[in-house]
Amino acid sequence: MTTLRFSAVQIAQNRQKIEVIRPSDKVSDYFGVNVFGKEAMRTHLSADMFKKASEAIENGAIISPEVADAVASAMRTWAMSKGATHYTHWFQPLTGAPAEKHDAFFDIESNGEVIEKFSGKSLVRQEPDASSFPSGGLRATFEARGYTAWDPSSPAFLMVIEDSITLCIPTVFVSYTGESLDYKTPLLKSLAAIDKAATAVCELFDRDVTRVSATLGPEQEYFLIDKALYLARPDLVMAGRTVFGHAPAKGQQLEDHYFGSIPSRVRNFMIDFETEAVKLGIPIRTRHNEVAPSQFECAPTFEEANLAVDHNSLLMDVMEKVAERHNFKVLFHEKPFAGLNGTGKHNNWSLVTNTGKNLLGPSSKAKENLQFLTFFVNTIKAVHQHAPLLRAAIASAGNDYRLGANEAPPAIISVFIGQELSAVLKELEENANVKVEKGDNLYMKLGIDKIPPILLDNTDRNRTSPFAFTGNKFEFRAVGGSANCASPMTVLNLIVAEQLTLFKQDVEAEMTKVDKREVAIVNVLRRYIKESKSIIFEGDNYSDEWVAEAEKRGLPNIKSTPISLKALISTEAIDLFERHHIMTHAEAEARYEVLLESYIKKVQIESRVMGDLASNHIIPVAIAYQNKLIENLKGLKELGIETDSTATVKEAIIQISKHISAIQKGVHEMTEARKAANNLGSTAEMALAYEQKVKDAFFEEIRYHVDKLELLVDDQDWPLAKYREILMIR
Ligand code: ADP
Ligand code: MG
Numbered sequence: 001m002t003t004l005r006f007s008a009v010q011i012a013q014n015r016q017k018i019e020v021i022r023p024s025d026k027v028s029d030y031f032g033v034n035v036f037g038k039e040a041m042r043t044h045l046s047a048d049m050f051k052k053a054s055e056a057i058e059n060g061a062i063i064s065p066e067v068a069d070a071v072a073s074a075m076r077t078w079a080m081s082k083g084a085t086h087y088t089h090w091f092q093p094l095t096g097a098p099a100e101k102h103d104a105f106f107d108i109e110s111n112g113e114v115i116e117k118f119s120g121k122s123l124v125r126q127e128p129d130a131s132s133f134p135s136g137g138l139r140a141t142f143e144a145r146g147y148t149a150w151d152p153s154s155p156a157f158l159m160v161i162e163d164s165i166t167l168c169i170p171t172v173f174v175s176y177t178g179e180s181l182d183y184k185t186p187l188l189k190s191l192a193a194i195d196k197a198a199t200a201v202c203e204l205f206d207r208d209v210t211r212v213s214a215t216l217g218p219e220q221e222y223f224l225i226d227k228a229l230y231l232a233r234p235d236l237v238m239a240g241r242t243v244f245g246h247a248p249a250k251g252q253q254l255e256d257h258y259f260g261s262i263p264s265r266v267r268n269f270m271i272d273f274e275t276e277a278v279k280l281g282i283p284i285r286t287r288h289n290e291v292a293p294s295q296f297e298c299a300p301t302f303e304e305a306n307l308a309v310d311h312n313s314l315l316m317d318v319m320e321k322v323a324e325r326h327n328f329k330v331l332f333h334e335k336p337f338a339g340l341n342g343t344g345k346h347n348n349w350s351l352v353t354n355t356g357k358n359l360l361g362p363s364s365k366a367k368e369n370l371q372f373l374t375f376f377v378n379t380i381k382a383v384h385q386h387a388p389l390l391r392a393a394i395a396s397a398g399n400d401y402r403l404g405a406n407e408a409p410p411a412i413i414s415v416f417i418g419q420e421l422s423a424v425l426k427e428l429e430e431n432a433n434v435k436v437e438k439g440d441n442l443y444m445k446l447g448i449d450k451i452p453p454i455l456l457d458n459t460d461r462n463r464t465s466p467f468a469f470t471g472n473k474f475e476f477r478a479v480g481g482s483a484n485c486a487s488p489m490t491v492l493n494l495i496v497a498e499q500l501t502l503f504k505q506d507v508e509a510e511m512t513k514v515d516k517r518e519v520a521i522v523n524v525l526r527r528y529i530k531e532s533k534s535i536i537f538e539g540d541n542y543s544d545e546w547v548a549e550a551e552k553r554g555l556p557n558i559k560s561t562p563i564s565l566k567a568l569i570s571t572e573a574i575d576l577f578e579r580h581h582i583m584t585h586a587e588a589e590a591r592y593e594v595l596l597e598s599y600i601k602k603v604q605i606e607s608r609v610m611g612d613l614a615s616n617h618i619i620p621v622a623i624a625y626q627n628k629l630i631e632n633l634k635g636l637k638e639l640g641i642e643t644d645s646t647a648t649v650k651e652a653i654i655q656i657s658k659h660i661s662a663i664q665k666g667v668h669e670m671t672e673a674r675k676a677a678n679n680l681g682s683t684a685e686m687a688l689a690y691e692q693k694v695k696d697a698f699f700e701e702i703r704y705h706v707d708k709l710e711l712l713v714d715d716q717d718w719p720l721a722k723y724r725e726i727l728m729i730r
Contacts, residue, residue, distance in 0.1 A: 004232045005721045012226035012725075017265040018326045020272040023279075032281035034082070034158040036075050036167075044074035057152045060192075068120030068150075075156055076105055076118035079167035084158055087118060089126045089148040090168040092183045092484060094136075094594045098313050099173075100159075101126070102166055123169060124150045135181050136590030136597070146175045151184060154310045157280050161321060170310055179587050183486035184306070186582050190493035191306060193580040197500040198351055198359065198375075204507065204517065205371040211354040214493050215473075217302030218312045218485050219346040222319065223295050223331040224266060225726050230329035232721045234613060239606045240333035240398070240482075243699070244613065246707040247339035248724045263729050265326065266296070273322040274298075280318065282311045292340040293727040302348060302473075305493070309486045312345075332482040335401035337723060338703075342402035343481030344409075347488055350473040351375060351496075361472040370518060373428070374503070377525045377532075379474060380415050382499035383467060384532035386491070387413040388556055388567035389576075390467075390476075393491035395561040395595070397602035399480035404559055409466030409478040411564075412550045412557045414537040416465035422538060428522070429529045464541035494582055503528075561599050562687035568592045596687040603690040607674055610702060611667045617719045618706050619660055625713045626656045656712055659705040666705070670698040 023030040032039075042050050049070040056063045063071070079087065088100040103126075107117040127147045135146070148171035156169045173182035180186055191214055198212035230236050235243040262270075270286050277284040283301040300311060316332060323330045335342040351359040359375040383390060391413055394403075403411040417425070462468055466478035479488050503524060510520035534553040539546060550557060558564040567573055569592045577583040583591070633649050636642070677689035710718060 005719060005725075008226075008228040008232035008721055009725050011228040012729075015226065015265060015327055017263075017268045018272075020268050020275070022271065022275055027278055030275070031278050031283075034160065034279040035281040036078055036156040037281060040078050041071070041074065044078050045070055049074075053152075060153065063124070063150075063152060065120055068124050070120070071152075072118050072120045072123035075123065075167060075169075076116065079156075079158060079165075080105065080116065082158055082165065084165040084167045086164075087122075087167040087169065089150075089171040090159075091148050091171045091173040092310075092313055092486065093173055093181060094183065094591065095598070098317055100166070100168065126171070135175065136593030146173055146181050148173050151188070151306070153188075153304075154307055155281070157314070160276070160279075179590065180583065181590075183484045183490075184309070186490045186587075187306060187309060187486040187493075189582045190490040190497070190580070193497040193582065194351065194493040194500075197497040197504075200504050201374065201378075201500045202353060202359075202371070204374075204504075204521065205368075206353075206355070206357075208355050209353045209357075212351050212359065213354075214305040214489065215302045215350045215352050215358075216305040216308035216485060216489060217300060217348040217473075218308060218479075219297055219299040219348070220312065220315065220332075221291075221295060221297045221343045221345065221481050223292070223336055223343065224269065224323070224328050224729065225294055225331065226729065227324075227327045227329050229721050229726045233726065235606075235609045236329075236331070236336070238609050239602070240331060241336045241401075241606070242338070242723075242726075243606055243610045244618070244703055244706045244710070244720060245338065245723045245726075246710045247337075248722075248727075265328075266729055269323060269326040269328055270296075270298075272325065273319050276318050276322055277315055280311075280314060282315055282318075284315070292337070294729055295341060295343070302350075305349070305489050309484070309489060312485050334396070334398035334480040334482060335405070337727070340727075342405060342408050344402065344477060345479045345481050345483060345485065347476040347479050347485055347492075348470070348473045349476060349489065349492055358472055360469075360474065370521060373424075373525060374521060375500075376417075376421070376469070377425070377528050378499045378503050379496055380417070380535060381528045381532040382492075382495040383413060383415055384535035385499065386495040386576075387535065388558065388564070388570075389491050389495065389573050390488070391478075391556070391558055392564045392567040393488045394476075394479050394483060395564040396480055396483065397561060397599050397606075398482055399478075400559065400561050402480060403466075403478060404557075409464065410541050410547070410557070411478075411559045412541070412547070412555050413466055413478070413535070414541065414550065414555065415474075415535050416462040416468040416538055417536060418462075418469060419538070421469065422536070425529050425533070425536075429526055429533070431526075462538065462541070465537070466541065490582065494576060494580055497580055498576055560688075560691055562596060562684065562691050565592055565595050565599075565687075566684075568595075593683055596683045599687050600683070600690050603695050604674065606699070607670060607690075607694050610699065611671060613720070614663050614667050614702060614706060618709060619663060621717050621719050622656055622660050622709050622713055625717050626653055626660075628714075629653050629656070652712060656709065659709050659712070662705045663702055663709075666698050666702040670694060670702070673697060 038054070041053060045053060049067060052067050053063070053071050055061070056067065076087075084105070086102040086104050088102045090098055090100055093099050103122070105116050105118050125147055151170045151172055154170035156167055159166045159168050170184075172180070172185045172188065174180050174185060194214055195212050199209060202209035202212060225236075233242060235241065274284050274286055283303065284298055285301060286298040298315075300308070300315070302308060303311065319330045332343060334344070350361075353359065360372065360379070362372050363369050391411065402408040466476070468475045468477065476488055476492065479485065506524045507517075507520050510523050511517060514520050514523065534555065537546065537550075547557065569588055574585050574588055577588050578585065629649050629652055633646060633653070636646050636649075673689070673693045677686055677694060680686045680689055710722070
């Protein structure tokens, strides 16, 4: 092990950068070249078929078998002209990572002739042998297998891995009886729900609006570490995070060593993955604002939410693959290193109309601002009303280490809106029951004429808020780095759709009491502000004061994944899912089961890795070192030397044995706790036991003693690569 550590350090130190060549200086020359987008479709389809296909895609209509055949054939011609030999349906099962099952384009006819073939049927539907994907018992109950079905709204693309090129077709993944087994299906349904509800509300303001789409721009954080060092840490390999490791003496300030320029190895990796991403039509814009050492971030320009979700999943995949080429490993885990910033994925979300208007963009025109305020206040109200569901949407074993770790948004869901908008809402709220007379300036009277036109560069952006309004969009920051954005986006779309539906009803009821529609709208908004203002918080979300204050306000603070996931199957949530056709009761239950199982597995793996590393790597080394000290002490005694240093050596021996016994005891008891947990009847009980009786009871305790040993044992003998080694890229 020690040799593995030192040879890894040496390998990492001697690494040379890998040269990369951009296809062209102009991104526009190669943007989307690996995507079967509109242009490729136009080139490879007859004018008539192109028209039919684009119309169906744009309106989300059912595609006829004839059109599907034409599209499939065009796709195959296009893909083969670019060297593709295989195709696959590409889907996002609840395990998180995208799944693929590759099929060759060729087929053998009954006469033995080999022909190149890809039919509309294979495009539209496939039956992957997917029995190993998690289904929460759904497939067992309903039907043995599931199938994948084409999502024409997300274009097919080519996955290029060295010499192998595969046509990937984004699909949903559902059971035979139609239950969703993936992330995309409920997301698409939530997008339909928000479209319907938001379009209905837009009718109050602008009759030209016939469709509303959600937009998403996910900022992706990640750590980048050398592959050799990654392989020298079994915990990183198996659990994605370090279960041990003493923070370097200077902790996060390690960045002083580092700040300034990005090592050329990293820069080349970035150029390389950006290039691949751009070819896939992902509008990536990398930023290099690393916070912790070896931590980086990239963000695309926002897109329609379904596409943005696919692109984020694809981007993570591309980053991992390109990292291989550069001898790096990308870590998306929410908390790979104790004492350093965790990894998040800010989900920037908004709504845009078919006329191109951003519904969360304040305007300089008072009239449009009433529309802005409507969507703004309704979103806040939705978050207030459904905070537990939103919290459940981002719950994972990894994110539990990050949320509330005093450097990431806490598990308390609150909304930050900034000084100006706080003032606007306050005024709106206090300006109760205005009387609008003939000849009055309606908007001035209503107190909604004062929205500063350029909120975009509001300076008081609160970096600590889990859900912040940032000028023309909300930014959901509590999402974990490894998460599939579909989960938080589905819930956000759903709860806002629900709220907008209620709003429309409330306005209609109010209109029977007042004669002006604007007054009715403002009256309803005013009520909403009163009802939901406890969710608004402008202060430091990392502070202890906020935890106390939130409790006073009655805001939930759910730190635990097993507990927070219960919100997915509350009567209220099921009702919401069913009413908006997002999921059936059975689907919600199944999802809950899958997420609990995944939680259990993650904690179980971490616990095993911890036990294994402690017993087989750390303790033997600590004992060997302790023996060295004992020999040394004996030698000194024989020579009759008794100085301060002999006392220090003796003390070190005592300390080491204390830590060793604490670790042995901890590992033993933790193993027993695991056994007990495994014997529990339900997944929910098991998850809770893994959390409380395994993780909470032992992880920090064992780690404390191992990390102390790291400081006591001779550096030359320590088996695990240390933080300072892992986090330094040359
Ligand atoms: P930061 O939060 O670090 O300041 P940026 O201002 O660069 O980040 O933007 C963050 C993300 O927000 C980008 O991906 C951007 O495209 C996205 N964004 C901007 N406007 C919208 C919008 N209307 N809807 C969704 N995302 C948006
Ligand atoms: Mg951000």
